[in-house]
Amino acid sequence: MFVTRKWVQTLITGFQPWNSQPVQLNWTRFNLCKRVREASENYGFFEIVYDKIPLGLRAEFFSATRQLFGLPLETQKKSINPKPYHCYYGQFPHAPLYESIGVEDASNYESLTSFAHIMWPDGHDQFCNIVIAMTLLRVQKYSAPPLGEYVTGLNAHTDKALTAILCDDQVSGLEFETKDGQWINLSLPSSSFVFIVGDPLMAWSNGRMHSVKHRVMMCGEKERYSLGAFGVPVEGTIIKAPKELVDEEHPQLFKDFDYMDFSMFACQRKQWPWTQQCKFRLLQESVAD
Ligand SMILES: O=C(O)CCC(=O)C(=O)O
Numbered sequence: 001m002f003v004t005r006k007w008v009q010t011l012i013t014g015f016q017p018w019n020s021q022p023v024q025l026n027w028t029r030f031n032l033c034k035r036v037r038e039a040s041e042n043y044g045f046f047e048i049v050y051d052k053i054p055l056g057l058r059a060e061f062f063s064a065t066r067q068l069f070g071l072p073l074e075t076q077k078k079s080i081n082p083k084p085y086h087c088y089y090g091q092f093p094h095a096p097l098y099e100s101i102g103v104e105d106a107s108n109y110e111s112l113t114s115f116a117h118i119m120w121p122d123g124h125d126q127f128c129n130i131v132i133a134m135t136l137l138r139v140q141k142y143s144a145p146p147l148g149e150y151v152t153g154l155n156a157h158t159d160k161a162l163t164a165i166l167c168d169d170q171v172s173g174l175e176f177e178t179k180d181g182q183w184i185n186l187s188l189p190s191s192s193f194v195f196i197v198g199d200p201l202m203a204w205s206n207g208r209m210h211s212v213k214h215r216v217m218m219c220g221e222k223e224r225y226s227l228g229a230f231g232v233p234v235e236g237t238i239i240k241a242p243k244e245l246v247d248e249e250h251p252q253l254f255k256d257f258d259y260m261d262f263s264m265f266a267c268q269r270k271q272w273p274w275t276q277q278c279k280f281r282l283l284q285e286s287v288a289d
């Protein structure tokens with residue numbers, strides 16, 4: 001499953017701009033785009049039911065993920081990448097249960113095999129074949145909390161990627177904050193994924209889409225693994241609200257900004273993964289003259 005530029009553009013063209021006629025799409029597609037847009041505006045996340053990935057492959061994927069996190073810590077830390085969120089993260093005092101490993105360009109076999117060679121001296125064909133069939137950018141592990149406790153696995157934050165598509169190994173824990181301030185737990189069926197609107201998509205849509213605050217809370221005896229395919233624009237991408245979404249009634253909320261500058265800015269401030277600080281301020285500061 002890929003989050004392609006075209007796919008994200010479909011979301012954008014699914015908008016019915018305030019000042020023009022609906023985009024000409026066939027009726028089913030138009031309705032789907034409308035529902036995606038409404039969910040993105042009202043909730044900032046929605047469930048994708050996609051049963052084309054065999055459950056066995058999903059299970060194999062999480063077993064490969066367990067193998068990866070089972071490697072010595074020094075090995076996991078070897079995948080160095082200067083780009084934010086693209087390497088090993090973990091051992092944070094604020095989130096002791098949390099660890100993650102990012103793989104850049106994971107749908108590309110060559111970059112995947114070079115990652116596997118860093119992790120395992122002889123490479124790991126099986127790992128690569130499983131991952132390529134799923135596509136990923138980051139895998140997360142949350143250790144089980146102390147018995148009987150309900151503990152934060154990942155603090156509340158909004159995503160700095162354009163979009164995220166997540167699934168887990170059927171150990172629930174992902175929670176979303178609704179617009180009226182309630183936290184709701186999402187237990188995903190094994191054939192589903194969740195789509196999340198990130199801050200840049202919120203800025204790109206001139207504030208129409210809602211970059212929803214979410215967190216991971218852990219309870220019970222099981223550790224939890226999740227997979228996140230994050231939509232990261234190519235270097236040099238400028239996030240700029242389309243003119244159709246800007247008018248007198250809806251002035252441009254954010255200055256145009258370079259995605260990579262924003263991502264570096266968010267990461268350098270060591271906000272991640274605790275970026276619940278007002279995203280508007282973060283975006284505005286990052287693009288300030
Ligand atoms: O592990 C999860 O389900 C959530 C991960 C997440 O929100 C993130 O990595 O930004």
Ligand SMILES: [Fe+2]
Nearest residue numbers: 157158159214
């Ligand atoms: Fe997130």
